[in-house]
Amino acid sequence: MSIKFRILLTVVLLQVLGFAALLLNYNQRAHVAVVDFNRSQVMASLQASASQMDAMSAQMERTAAGLARGGEHFDEVHHRKNLQKVRNELQRLLLRTFSSFPDAIGGGIWYEPYALSPHEETVGAYVYRSDIGLSFTWDYEETYSGSWWYQLGIPSAWPRNEHRPQYFYWTTPFVNDSGQWSMRVVAPMYDDHQKLLGVATVDWALPEIMGSLQNLRVTPDSKPVLYSPRMAEYLGGTSLDIDDPFAAMDSSYKTQELATPDGNYLYAVRSKTGLILAVCIPGDELSNLVAGFISQTLVVNLFIIIVFVTIMLITLEMLFRPLDRILTALRTSIRFDSGTGQITFAPLQVDSHNEFTQIIETFNRLGKQVVEFTDRLNQTNNELQNEKRRSEELNATLEQKVVERTAELAEKNREVTESLRMLKLTQKQLVDLEKHAALGDIVAGLAHEINTPLGISVTAVSAMEEQLQDMERQYNQNQLSRDYFNDYVEYTREGIDIAADNLRRAADLIARFKQVAVDQASEQKRDFELCDYINSILTSLRPSYKYRPVEVQLKCDHTLIITTYPGALAQVITNLMMNALTHAFPPEQDDRNHPGHITIELTREGDNAVLSFRDDGRGMPENTCKQLFQPFFTTRPEQGGSGLGAFIIQDLVNNQLGGSIDVSSQPGQGATFTITLPLHLNTDAASYDAN
Known part of the structure; x- marks a missing residue:
């Protein structure tokens, strides 16, 4: 068996095996792709239906909120108008609202007993759609205040002077007078004293949503369902023969794939109204759908394999003919002289241009490059000798x-x-x-x-x-x-x-x-009003905390006159404020709902002024309080803290201002700095400036 025949046989076998592997892989991928395509289509359709349902429920809530605001307005103005005019305006509001909102099948405004008039217990206006269009009535439910949907919005036991915890309440699905499944959104109303006034309602029919689910039938026996978890009941007549199929769903609003005991495919999504939209696809029907698609493509793939193998055989035969001639020429183009070690190269002559012409030209260039490489090798040897001389010169300058x-x-x-x-x-x-x-x-x-x-x-x-x-x-x-x-x-x-x-x-x-x-007392001592001066310091520091959730309060005796160094006192207050804003209330933990508090209180005790600086921040453990006034001690070295702020405060208070400072704190209970200063700084303390 010649090499050419072996190559032809190997190429053909490899091509057949390659196509077989590709075909098997294609069938497997096609099966997965078809299943994934149907899965993604169903999940996307379910998500779209849920989004449509959520958008419609949001519109229902906005309409209910608008009716509630209108009902509150009529309560505010009813004392300026007689009750009949209010009734007429209520009727016009309802008719105008639902004429521009065809998706709602009805709605009304229902006041608490005797809310509008001491002579009428119930005032409830209702609009509904019928065969003749919009209809209005005052006697839809005369005892509506005791009905289940009214109790959902305002329970009987709920105090009327307290707000309800939610803006809207959705009822469970129910069958209305027309025999349709419906849901009702209830919005509480409040008077100008924030007392419960009544409710506004909007009714929503669900058959349109049920109809859109029928478009999700991928196979003939697919089951689209609408399920109410609060009622534990299927709506619309279609149900699943599975016990509690939606127990594994999480609380998100994304489409989820759920496991079933019979191997079927179950997809479900939860809407914001609490209803679950789902579709169950039988596993065997989906497998038959995939098998039919793969069988249609199998015949085409086999035909492509046969055509490709035939073309490859013809092409390889045409390629090997000039290759045989080239192999014969290559055997005579290179000769080696064992005596001299020289290689003689004779370039191949190209008689015709075909697919092997470039190979012959490349081989000829390679032979020429071998000769050129020999010349460059000799040149490299010369360069190495020159480099050796340069190394000797470099050694001479190394010392x-x-x-x-x-x-x-x-x-x-x-x-x-x-x-x-x-x-x-x-x-x-x-x-x-x-x-x-x-x-x-x-x-x-x-x-x-x-x-x-x-x-x-x-x-x-x-x-x-x-x-x-x-x-x-x-x-x-x-x-x-x-x-x-x-x-x-x-x-x-x-x-x-x-x-x-x-x-x-x-x-x-x-x-x-x-x-x-170095001595901090570089300014002159003078008399000044202590509270006013500290207030000026806080005013200058306000840009540092006005955008932070921190409240600063100053309590003091406005007639407290002190003789001391105002510059040193300003530095003490500034350092205390900046330390509190950095450590007691870290910026990364700001919470607008729970602002921090800093209180500065000034009192007089004999000949001394006592300054209390308190915050309700994070506080400090006992070990931190003991080391607080030591130089270079810091709890924030990675944020660039120098550890000198508290040390400078103690140095100024004890030495330049002639007073004393104490600190007390507990983790989570804030910190309190108590500074005692003499009202009239004596000569001994003032000598600190000279030192």
Whole structure:
């Protein structure tokens, strides 16, 4: 068996197997596609019917709301008009409303007993559609106040001075006087004192919805149904032989596919009126529908396979004829001389242009490229020799670069040493100047904040020293390569950047702490009215919280005169307000329905003024209260908190203002800051400004 015959046989078998696999896959996919298509069509139709039903129910609710507002209006004006005129206007309102709303089959306005007149117990107007058009009546139900649909809107036991919890109430489906399934929407009415006045109703016939469900019959035995869960009853005569088929439905308004014990397909959707629209499709009928579709396409697919195999056989035979000639020419176009190792290439001659012409031309180009590659190989060898000489020159300049990098490292080491010296000097100054019990905590907090970037800097410098020693060793052993040197330069640059960034960070921390420790009393002491001044501060801070759900209240004695530093007091109030807006009432937890409250209360106790700053926010645990006034303590480090706000408040109150501050808080119960200030700041406290 020749190679050509084997190739032909293999191609034909592969084509037949491929078509068979495609056909099986097509049949399987076709089955799934047809089922999915019918499923999607049914679900879309159900969803459209539910949407139509929801839109119609919304229109019914709007009409009922309009009638309710009209009934409320007539109650407001009936004392200016006699009852007969009100009756006439009620009749015109109902006729005008339902003449422009043909989808409703009736509706009315029903007042509470003796609501419009002390002489008439019931006043109820009703309009309904009949064979002659719209009809109006006053005696539709004379005892309507006790009817089940009226009790749904206003139960007898419901207090008349309280609002009903809903705007609309839908009745369960019922059969009206015309023998049609209907539903009624009931809207409560209120008088100008917000007392229950009566109800307005709109009636809706369901046969149109039932008729639209009949369009969902995919197969002859499909069952479209309309089901009322509140009644546990099917509407329209069609029902399913399944016990509680809709028990697995969730509360959403999307079309759902439900499981059935007999393998049928059940699709259902819940409307906003509470009714369920569903269709049940027998599984065997849908399978027969799919089988019929697949059998129609099977004959066509078999015919296509036969035609394709025939064309492939003819095409392959035509292709192999010139291929045989090309194989013969290829065997004689390349010769190898084993003695000299030379390859002789004779380009193939193209006598005619066919589908193999490009192959022959490509083969000829490949032979020429082999010769060109040999020439380029010799050229590459020459370039390698030149590159070797360049490497030797680079080694000669390497020593100078090593000296330069060593000098840079020495300079960075001096910067680290100087930063350490400045840190120790700053710590000594803090120890000498601090005069209260929290001195140890302040120095520890500062040292912890600064030691981190300094430790990173020392680590980076130590790593660069080790890298330098390793490079010197390789250089002395003539093992230093260009790649290693480039890696060393990049590593050194990254180490220098890390050390410089962390040194700058340490310097920033030192400068910030110095700014906190510097005397805050830079203004003059004066007399001012305390309540008015705090009110001015709150007014200036109002843009910070006026769009937030936070209410600020100031309670104080307007005759409270104090002699102190107003600038320091303003900074204390500002910090307290900003801390409350940030921590007690975080912006991400704002709730317009539950606003927060901040209360500032001023009282006088002897020669002191007592300022109480309270909020009803998140509060703080006991551990946070103990550390609140320590420098650099913050509960929001990831949001950029510096931990100096409460520390500055305590520093200003105790030192510059000559007072005291206490804090009390519980989680979830807010926080209270109590500040006691002397009404007349003495000379000793004022000396804080000089210090």
